[in-house]
Amino acid sequence: MSRKTLNPENVPELEAIARQSSADIVTMTTLAASGHPGGSMSTIDILLYIYATANVSPAWKPDRDYVVISNGHVSPAVYCTLAANGFFNRKDAISQFRLAGSIFEGHVEPDVPGVEWASGNLGQGLSAACGFALASRMKKIDNHIYVIMGDGEQQKGQISEARRFAVKYKLNNITAIVDWNKLQIGGNIADVMPQNIQAGYEADGWHVVECDGHNFQSIEATMQEAASIDKPTVVMARTVMGKGVSFMENKAAYHGAPLKPDMLAEALKELEQPNLLEKYKVARSAFVSGKKQCEKPDRLIMNTGKPRTYDSKTDNRSAWGNALVDIADANACPIAVFDCDLAGSVKVNEFAEKHPEGFFQGGIMEHNTAVVAAAMSKAGILSWFADFGVFGVSETYNQHRLSDINKTNLKLITTHVGLDVGEDGKTHQCIDYLGVMRNLYNFNVIVPADPNQTDRIIRYIAKTPGNFLVPMGRSKLECICQPDGNSFFGDGYNFEFGKADLLREGSDAALFVMGTLAGRAVEISDSLAESGISLQVWNASCPEELNCETIRKAAATGLILTYEDHNIRTGLGSIVGEKIAETGLSVRFKISGVEDYAFSGN
């Protein structure tokens, strides 16, 4: 891996930009009356160095280096650096910082040109860097991945997971830089939470170097060393919070508090930069929010292969595993599948055997794996994460929340959801998959009713951009048939996102179900029909998308029922109830579902 070197002749220019950037940092935070000047000033030299030497530019390059900002609150420094490198107008960033409607938010987010990954929750950036490194490798791109982290942030456990993942997969093109200013909100990190950061990295097999984070030539020397070593490397960059302004230096209070205008004037004098606060105030008040910019992910064109139709009993899990192999077989481009030590149960073992180059074993490190997979999905790789429901949803909800904000394209497959997990007991009952994931605006939940529908749904999400969760139970299921005995979701069926499936017509009552209970509902309807009771059955495979028309048809029976292997408070019944109220219809309504953690048993 070759990389640019810093030309010593350019150092004075960088130092001048750094001084101006420090002035801009204090100005924009004072202007917004909020923000994080201290860490921005301690990290600005590192950022300017990286952008001076990395292969990044405002023009979109598929073979670019990645720069991940894990401590998103240093956004003022990031905006100054990107502006200095031509990504956008410097004055816009200063005047619009933390202004509603502008892209220059308090924590970096991906609508800002040049920002690869939103952060704000700490501890996830190194995992995202792993995802970008793996994606680059799969695309045979010889690049470098930089990730900037805070020193307080090193307390987060997920970082240790990411370290091990990086070493296992020899992601030696990752260089992590820790902004080692030794302060966090509560004071000295040594008091808040003592930690030997270097020993932790070394224990996990990383190369550790130190530099003066305010000396460009010292940074250069360690970065060259990092690039020459066959290990992931962390650079401990000794820095000073509030660097450059005497009364701000080494003061934890400036982590998250701006200067008052009079102190700003003092600071700018020390930095020998003009005080343009009033000028920026005018620009700020003149700001009109336009349409926000949005990065376009690499658009994948996937061949989804020929659907399989099942006629004998099998589990949805196997149908997913088979469809996955079909899709991988049908495409020349690489596909990534992530597992957390459950490959056999989540049915990715056949894929792993046939396509080992695309199979990644993340170990019992779900937090890291969720982020690696999601970051990869943003870098032009079709990326799947398969896990048990409790690990892939309940345990990793917050990782998915950040990925959701990052507009990733993750395909999340969870098995063993509902009480259908069987004998494993309470901790393994994922009865919140819909109730939890409904909170994410850009994550669609599609619950397959049987193996045939599973097959069609997997092929659908493979070719459709966006985040999807497909939850499935553990049991083997009969394939659902039409009243005439033909398969309902077999040949001739085409999955249509959002559409509820009318499994049985009926006039006495309407029953809504999803997932593993759909087949049972059909059996009940068929059996009631023999007693002259006519039960309408709807499969809500996209429960969040139920429309008024469906509800009206169901309400015409006079009685709507819901039945779910999910927490009764937060799932299908809750959604159907709200939709009934929204239609303003008067109809009897009764919900059934899981009312408490259940026993462990068959």
Next chain:
Amino acid sequence: MSRKTLNPENVPELEAIARQSSADIVTMTTLAASGHPGGSMSTIDILLYIYATANVSPAWKPDRDYVVISNGHVSPAVYCTLAANGFFNRKDAISQFRLAGSIFEGHVEPDVPGVEWASGNLGQGLSAACGFALASRMKKIDNHIYVIMGDGEQQKGQISEARRFAVKYKLNNITAIVDWNKLQIGGNIADVMPQNIQAGYEADGWHVVECDGHNFQSIEATMQEAASIDKPTVVMARTVMGKGVSFMENKAAYHGAPLKPDMLAEALKELEQPNLLEKYKVARSAFVSGKKQCEKPDRLIMNTGKPRTYDSKTDNRSAWGNALVDIADANACPIAVFDCDLAGSVKVNEFAEKHPEGFFQGGIMEHNTAVVAAAMSKAGILSWFADFGVFGVSETYNQHRLSDINKTNLKLITTHVGLDVGEDGKTHQCIDYLGVMRNLYNFNVIVPADPNQTDRIIRYIAKTPGNFLVPMGRSKLECICQPDGNSFFGDGYNFEFGKADLLREGSDAALFVMGTLAGRAVEISDSLAESGISLQVWNASCPEELNCETIRKAAATGLILTYEDHNIRTGLGSIVGEKIAETGLSVRFKISGVEDYAFSGN
């Protein structure tokens, strides 16, 4: 700290119990046709040793040692050990293993006598041990805390957080034992996820020792060393998966798979134990589920002090901080408050100054802190965890889920919820606090409307057992008044769990709100009244508890509205909608709330 030593004369007896226990492990897993025999057999000697020397007994002792099982899937070994120590009948545990309605679930849970902490999700047990150790110290109990973990489990990042917490707080009475059989589901841990476990513990300041985990005298020697060292200690216990049965030894396949009956017969022959499978089958089929046992937490009787009534504008956060100090001042028993480096913002700094012995700074390690606080709440300490919404709810949902299963008594206070977080931007917008926590059966969400109601709610939850979340925004709020100008939640008001507050009578429409928007709704109602429009206003401080009577009264206006600073899909509107449908009433219904991640701004 004194501890019992192992009498060498007792070793043959322990070895005999171990052999019988191994037979019981293979028998009960074959009987249930599921479960985890391999790790149970590798860990049984360690467990038997601990129970032979620890201060534990079936009779409840407040000064007992704690034994935490972090890898809950070794439940067969735990049940055998507890039965051997008189906690319950051995034959019941064998015959009822993984049988619906029995307490002997697939993963250990706290309805089993002797089990201190449910686990199943890995990586949380060491944090629970820290909680029990801290609680014991606050109660001036000189005891020992043992925590058993798997080796694959060491991959979880939360363990590194717990290690640092234990060292910071000098929890030297914790001994962690790693069942080091070197296998996980996917095979050798060195292949699945290479890790130098010892180096990780050493990097975080732990003492590390090794022993032969199948030799009682070797275990004894390291345990004595652990007890004599002034550091938390981890014992790396070299073990053999499937120990004692030649064809099971060192086979990862037996991690989670039982023997077939013919192989069971072979195994029992090798173990020189009788084959009682058929006898236990009879007992199993005769099992009738009775009322489940339930541990009683130490019941706290708290003095909640004299309520404060505010009449000028302040933030709910400050009202919470003041009430906390009042409660701490009013009680002789210790109170614990946990912070994750946000003490000033979450308003626990005054408590920290006045009651430093009860203030615990958990650093930027929310996962660990959530569990430490919850475990402590189960050990007879009034325990509070205060954090921003995104960290205290979204980031730590799964920790709370496990605490919920553990029937803890955690008081969770989150500030900066809703878009009211201000300029911090998307990642910091906790607009899912109700949508996420509604999924937990034993966690009550109470949303205060103003500083006065905050004061009453904090005092209410301080004296009420159970888990509570009290979310509050960041802004300063006017105190809500009755139409006559008197404070609504001030003197004379008594918080009643579940009751909605009718803030304004009205006949043209009814509006449901919660939290920071309640005051604004009252202003709107008062302003509309001037134009002759009569708007009924309800404050749903316990949104999950809204009853039909309230809904009926609101519906009588002909139009129900909801308005919330929360995700529109999963919060108050969703609950009110479902309740309307349940009543079967026909009423116009319109919800308003947060429809997407919002801007960063004022």
